[in-house]
Amino acid sequence: MKAILFDLDGTLLNRDASVKVFVEKQYERLHNYVGHIPKEQYTERFIELDQRGYVWKDKVYAQLVQEFAITNITSEQLLEDYLHEFKYSCVAFPNLIELLEALKKAHYKLGIITNGYGQFQMDNIKALQIEHYFDVILVSEWEGMKKPDERIFLKAVGQLQVTPSESVFVGDHPENDVKAARRIGMKGVWKKDDQWDDVLADAVIEDLLELLPVLEKIRKTHFAPNNTK
Secondary structure (H helix, E strand, C coil), X not given: CCEEEECCECCCECHHHHHXXXXXXXXXXXXXXHCCCCHHHHHHXXXXXXXXXXXXXXXXXXXXXXXXXXXXXXXXXXXXXXXXXXXXXXXXXXXHXXXXXXXXXXXXXXXXXXXXXXXXXXXXXXXXXCHHHCCEEEEXXXXXXXXXXXXXXXXXXXXXXXXXXXXXXXXXCHHHHHHHHHHCCCEEEEXXXXXCCCCCCCEEECCHHHHHHHHHHHHHHHCCCCCCC
């Protein structure tokens, strides 16, 4: 086993916490435009419309402007604020740096495969101060394909110069991350998310540091010298 690859949102970046921090900051920053809306109502409605990142913010802001009769600032301007300011609200999951340090010390090659807009996702990765740990970072917009397309996984392992069977993918989405990775022969580790149950994976973790004993178990089970699998 030579390479460990990760999803970003919901796996390394605590997106739910980050969004909440961002929306509250945006409300205060743009209070002159949105102050007629109760802060809790603005925050809750943004999070609801966002659908955990699966709805792009142009649609979210267009809906907010319409519902709350926001004037003197357009949905496009609100979107620009999101694009420029979100990176200052990024919240990492606990033990992120400790995990990456341990993996690098163990000489694993590391990669990120994330869906999303290129510069936006790179800004968030840089905000977490983790860019330098990774040998490969693929963002769907820049690659012209997105998870669960198997080609983006194959491109990542190809750039790392490893085979899928020598690689582990860690992500929070059962289909886009775990199932897609396993389909090409990678080991799939599910970063548990209460939104889903009964996810078929090679292992399940809740805290990032739980990955270390999981990797050791996978290595012993599947890469033992006498293993004929």
